[in-house]
């Protein structure tokens with residue numbers, strides 16, 4: 522029997538829950554040709570949401586075509602253009618030969634080189650002469666609109682981990698080029714998303730940056746508690762196992778309704794459950810997860826300064842007022858300016874999340890481990 526929970530992958534239909542409002546508003550934006558920036562901390566469900574929206578929209582309207590580009594491993598401008606062109610072709614034609622034909626009308630100045638892979642229908646890569654590419658990069662950036670017109674489709678370009686553009690050699694120049702071409706596009710629409718909030722806000726919210734006001738910004742939230750409870754009970758039942766509402770609620774609460782961690786925790790508990798899940802089953806599963814991650818967490822904590830550790834200890838005890846004299850003294854945090862620096866550093870390291878009204882640990886499992894092992898229940 523398969524584990525009825527999914528973590529670490531884009532979630533498919535049976536395991537995708539809620540997000541109704543987000544699905545509607547993202548679909549409406551994209552359908553209306555409004556560029557959208559989707560931001561949330563890591564593993565809250567951006568990729569799953571966009572995949573769901575793409576699936577629904579493409580089924581509903583045959584003219585809509587999504588193209589996915591993941592910038593996770595793209596490190597320079599040249600590679601970006603090559604992947605960009607390759608993915609657009611893959612998304613909009615059945616065979617590369619077909620596109621190579623059409624391509625002559627679309628690319629006037631650049632000559633694409635096709636490298637064919639094992640499966641010649643799907644597996645190919647395009648490359649260009651770098652000197653020429655640098656000179657005529659706008660031709661590549663213009664492809665989505667040109668292809669949309671040529672094929673009478675509405676192309677929606679989704680770029681994941683967009684903040685990686687900051688690692689390019691000349692990030693500002695590339696952004697300027699992109700913006701100047703893409704803002705003229707009437708049909709092609711862009712959905713840009715990623716998880717590094719501080720990097721993304723620098724790109725999109727800074728008035729002096731090229732992508733300022735490029736589109737509508739959506740901040741994805743966690744999934745609400747009640748949805749998790751229903752989902753956990755349902756998935757246990759589907760696989761002939763039992764769990765009470767109280768215990769299902771306990772699972773979601775322990776992982777603070779964090780999409781990835783609720784799924785991971787539920788999967789572990791499910792594995793430990795014979796017929797019926799008990800409180801003990803949950804305790805054992807938590808114990809096992811912490812053990813599994815302890816080496817990683819230990820390494821992570823080794824990299825923190827003493828003041829950063831003090832800050833996390835205070836946070837683990839639910840302290841929120843870090844500027845009060847009492848907190849500064851009790852936790853030996855130094856000055857208020859120091860606290861500000863600690864916050865920025867921990868946010869950059871993706872340990873804490875400063876988005877909402879409350880400061881939170883990014884990773885609920887790390888928080889539990891930190892309290893149990895590092896603070897020894899202090």
Ligand SMILES: Nc1ncnc2c1ncn2[C@@H]1O[C@H](COP(=O)(O)OP(=O)(O)OP(=O)(O)O)[C@@H](O)[C@H]1O
Pocket residue numbers: 527528529530531532536537538539540561562563564565566567568569570715716744780781782784785
């Ligand atoms: N709508 C959902 N219903 C159920 N589980 C979800 C949902 N969205 C996300 N999850 C859970 O969270 C995990 C992470 O989702 P996803 O990969 O979509 O997030 P992400 O924000 O794109 O992550 P990353 O920042 O790593 O790219 C999924 O594998 C799944 O366990």
Ligand SMILES: [Mg+2]
Pocket residue numbers: 567568569681
């Ligand atoms: Mg993702």
